[in-house]
Amino acid sequence: MPLDDPFKKKIARHHLLMKSVCRSCGALNPIKAKKCRRCRSKDLRLKKRELPK
Secondary structure: OOOOOHHHHHHHHHHHHOOEEEOOOOOEEOOOOOOOOOOOOOOEEEOOOOOOO
16 A cells, blocks of 8 residues: 655655664664674664665
8 A cells, every 4th residue: 555645654764764784694773773683793784775666
């Protein structure tokens, strides 16, 4: 079901895409995380923000 409301779309995008991913184990972490919650590695990257077409 597509969202038409821009405010709801912004909230959904924030909750789905604003995360960081551990390069060692692949766990999702909060955007402000300094270390991985699962393996304690400091090698984090931002989740890719482009939606597939």
